[in-house]
Amino acid sequence: MALYEMSDSYTLSTIPVTSFTSMGIYERTHLQKALRAQISAITPGVKTMVLAEEFGDWVGANRRIDLLCLDKEAKLVVVELKREDGSSMELQAIRYAAMISTMRFEQAVEAHRKYLESIGSTDHPEQSIRDFLELDDGEPAALSDEVRIVLAAATFGTELSTSVLWLNKQGLDLRCVQIRPHLLDGRILLDIQQVIPLPEAAQYQVAIREKEAQQAVVRTSERNLTKYQLTIGDRVYSNLAGRRVIYELIAEAISQGVTIATITEALAGKGGAVFLSAEGRLSEEELRARTGNTGSGYFCQDSLLLHAEGRTLAVSKRWGDQLMDSISSVVDLISSPAIAIEVSTPTMDPDIVRFGGYEIMQDQSTTITIRKEGVVCSPTKPILRDLAAQLSIGVNNSAGKEMNTRQLGARVIESIKALAG
Known part of the structure; x- marks a missing residue:
């Protein structure tokens, strides 16, 4: 589908599609850097964090995953990028998914540590992951056995599309996200859309499978029961x-x-x-609004808030x-x-x-x-x-x-x- 600009007179003008190649935009140097900072652009409907970039810590292989991510269900996500045609991407991504399917939580922490160092971040790698997964202190952390795949490219041919649809039918979770560049008055506009499966269909196709996986995690999880x-x-x-x-x-x-x-x-x-703290005698909702903090890591319930020195405190x-x-x-x-x-x-x-x-x-x-x-x-x-x-x-x-x-x-x-x- 084309991208249009509507004028003041309500007429439509087509904004022509261009190519990343003609604009001198490269996969790793430009596109990958932009997407790692806004990973939600290619993972619609699924909260995702970037674990590592150019990940290749495995024996006997010299290839690297463009972006290795993690979703809220503790599933690893292999993200592969092509600035133009995505032919044969699915085969490469499946190999990568198989190779990381045995990754343990502590290995994910180490991969994230290296990534944070590479981008100059001082965040604590394990705590960042545990906060993202909303794990309590002492709660065991483990990655899901399932691995998701996201393929992002400007175009997807019939062979790849057919393969992805068939693989999804067999129980895999592959998603194709089309990224098409447009040039308007010297500005680069990206039209980003998930095309396989369509977002509406994706919810229907994967809901039952994800629910079963979540139930399995709940059944097998062993929380710290020390009281x-x-x-x-x-x-x-x-x-x-x-x-x-x-x-x-x-x-x-x-x-x-x-x-x-x-x-x-x-x-x-x-x-x-x-403490999560703010001046005044506040309710839970007011404390969150005043601090700009969701309060997920604090005792924020109204009945548990403390008050001292003219401040409201959540422990x-x-x-x-x-x-x-x-x-x-x-x-x-x-x-x-x-x-x-x-x-x-x-x-x-x-x-x-x-x-x-x-x-x-x-x-x-x-x-x-x-x-x-x-x-x-x-x-x-x-x-x-x-x-x-x-x-x-x-x-x-x-x-x-x-x-x-x-x-x-x-x-x-x-x-x-x-x-x-």
Whole structure:
């Protein structure tokens, strides 16, 4: 179909089709660079992120995938580009799809790391992928067994079109996107349309297959089921996920008047992303609008928003391997009441030692609990400092900074065990 310009007098003028070759536009140097920055242009209806460019990390092959992408269903997407005729593209793309079909999540992270470095981005590769897939902290990450293919070219011949239609009928997911250049007053206009399958038909053709794949992923997925029991004074919170434990502790610290700055400083390893915050007493919707953040990584529900120092705060859900260190750091900010954290369904016996009238315990979550005459002692950090002095061991780590409660507790327990012989 032609592209037209409508004049003020409502007459139509054809904008002639040109070619990338005649305009000196090359696949990798120009077209590929433009599409990687706007990958949605050739993936209509399917949210997609670019994992790698010119990917070829496989044994025994010297060819490279133009753009290797990932969609929201954790399916890898092979994108192949031709600036003119797309003849035989499908055969090459199928070979590439077969070669990457066994890619593991950690390999995808490594590929994305190299890509981010190549474009000068400082984003964290694994977190970028997990955020795109909307995976919670601790949730296992795995790629789908299915691989999608997107072929983008100015024209597709009958042989290729027939082949793609037949392959789709056999259960593959190949899409042809036509990119036709037009020149208007020195400006380059691109007419980009998915031609196989047509967007309306694509939804019908792949909906059932994608639903079945999604159900299979749900059935086989193994989430992190570790739960904790948090006790703050006489309040007991049972069956909490780790991220909810730190939320309740931060809420307690704020209720006791601990400042936002103090909490943020104690959790400096989080990189300043402890809170989603804005001035005023806001609702969830208002907070999102004010910050321009979707809030997907924060406890944004109205009932869970915190308020302090004239601000509305949503606590982060994403703590990764810093979770237990962060919990210890917040516990150290709370002077009273007594706090205890235990794994709800422990799978191994806790590490318990006794010294100086205290019972020091480290459970499988590495949380340190100190009891004296059966009563939980809080805060634990001052007691650990005293015990460390009695044991003649240092309280600083290799960087010269004081260890957090979990680390110092582990060192104290180790020293007591060594002393006992």
